[in-house]
Amino acid sequence: MRLAMSSSSKSIICYSEEDTELRRGPWSIEEDDLLGNYIANHGEGRWNLVAIRAGLRRTGKSCRLRWLNYLKPDVKRGNLTSEEQLLIFELHSKWGNRWSKIAQQLPGRTDNEIKNYWRTRIQKQARYMKSETQRTTGFVEFFKGLQMTRCLHKAQESSPSAMSLQDQEIPMPSDGGSHYSSFGIEATPETQHLNQHEQNSDSEHNNGSSISNSESVNIQYMTKPLGCTTNQFQALDNYDFGICSYDGYNIEKSVYDMDSFNLAATMDAQNLELPVIGCQISETNPLYMESECSTRSNDELWQFMNI
DNA sequence: AATTTGCCCAACCGCAGTACG
DNA sequence: TCGTACTGCGGTTGGGCAAAT
Numbered sequence: 001m002r003l004a005m006s007s008s009s010k011s012i013i014c015y016s017e018e019d020t021e022l023r024r025g026p027w028s029i030e031e032d033d034l035l036g037n038y039i040a041n042h043g044e045g046r047w048n049l050v051a052i053r054a055g056l057r058r059t060g061k062s063c064r065l066r067w068l069n070y071l072k073p074d075v076k077r078g079n080l081t082s083e084e085q086l087l088i089f090e091l092h093s094k095w096g097n098r099w100s101k102i103a104q105q106l107p108g109r110t111d112n113e114i115k116n117y118w119r120t121r122i123q124k125q126a127r128y129m130k131s132e133t134q135r136t137t138g139f140v141e142f143f144k145g146l147q148m149t150r151c152l153h154k155a156q157e158s159s160p161s162a163m164s165l166q167d168q169e170i171p172m173p174s175d176g177g178s179h180y181s182s183f184g185i186e187a188t189p190e191t192q193h194l195n196q197h198e199q200n201s202d203s204e205h206n207n208g209s210s211i212s213n214s215e216s217v218n219i220q221y222m223t224k225p226l227g228c229t230t231n232q233f234q235a236l237d238n239y240d241f242g243i244c245s246y247d248g249y250n251i252e253k254s255v256y257d258m259d260s261f262n263l264a265a266t267m268d269a270q271n272l273e274l275p276v277i278g279c280q281i282s283e284t285n286p287l288y289m290e291s292e293c294s295t296r297s298n299d300e301l302w303q304f305m306n307i
Numbered sequence: 308a309a310t311t312t313g314c315c316c317a318a319c320c321g322c323a324g325t326a327c328g
Numbered sequence: 329t330c331g332t333a334c335t336g337c338g339g340t341t342g343g344g345c346a347a348a349t
Contacts, residue, residue, distance in 0.1 A: 061334090061335080061336090099337075100338085111336095111337075
């Protein structure tokens with residue numbers, strides 16, 4: 001009789017040598033060795049056979065998962081870089097929860113890892129949105145920021161030379177709009193309001209477990225387009241992407257208690273019209289976007305509003 | 308020092324698509 | 329064509345750990 005035991009109580013399984021009961025829970029070093037050695041000699045695939053022939057009391061699915069998420073040599077460890085975070089954000093806005101597809105664009109990162117990463121940000125966002133003061137502004141402002149992001153991308157794609165966001169600078173008010181000046185985004189009343197809102201949220205949340213200022217909306221960073229160099233992302237290291245989990249409205253209500261979030265009323269209050277097709281660039285200021293783009297997010301937003 | 312809370316991550320589950328006999 | 333097995337994917341769970349209380 002052998003006793004297989006891990007720190008997880010659920011994975012304590014007693015079995016005799018002839019016992020065929022499948023093991024569950026965390027993998028032991030011995031199991032990792034068995035699987036790794038087998039795949040090194042025979043290759044991947046036919047996971048049920050792998051499990052049997054490697055002498056593992058695991059399902060094929062379990063073996064596959066362990067290999068792909070942990071044992072595979074090119075699996076990258078450690079925190080996601082700012083570039084990776086931004087790429088995930090962008091790809092998620094394009095593809096939604098297609099984690100495996102997103103993971104393909106991030107060499108060495110697994111879909112599980114990306115999914116976990118995103119989920120933690122979703123949770124942060126859910127709590128953020130639940131905050132009474134955020135309820136009337138946070139989501140809408142964030143959504144507008146997201147739309148500006150996309151507009152900037154589209155504008156860059158359509159006219160890269162004219163849209164050199166790094167080189168151009170639009171004069172901005174000395175306060176209120178300072179968050180947006182570095183990317184030449186015009187400080188609309190909404191953005192100024194947002195800025196004020198950020199300042200308010202500092203005092204409201206910094207002394208508790210709620211989202212800190214570093215997790216609140218900062219369009220300066222959100223609007224950073226893809227394709228920027230590494231050093232241009234340095235600031236991102238100090239800015240968690242928590243707020244970027246704009247899909248927070250997809251969160252299951254029973255889990256995140258989003259019942260109280262009256263988005264429809266919020267939209268009405270903010271005169272945010274949805275959906276608006278297209279992305280237009282102001283003639284007088286090429287860097288100012290008529291800020292609504294038709295996006296998947298809009299579709300989801302409508303779905304959310306229909307809940 | 309003890310307890311609670313929140314975050315992170317590994318692993319499991321269920322489902323859908325595909326391959327194959 | 330149908331049934332079964334296998335594979336891959338996205339959603340979910342629960343334990344470990346550190347920070348907060």
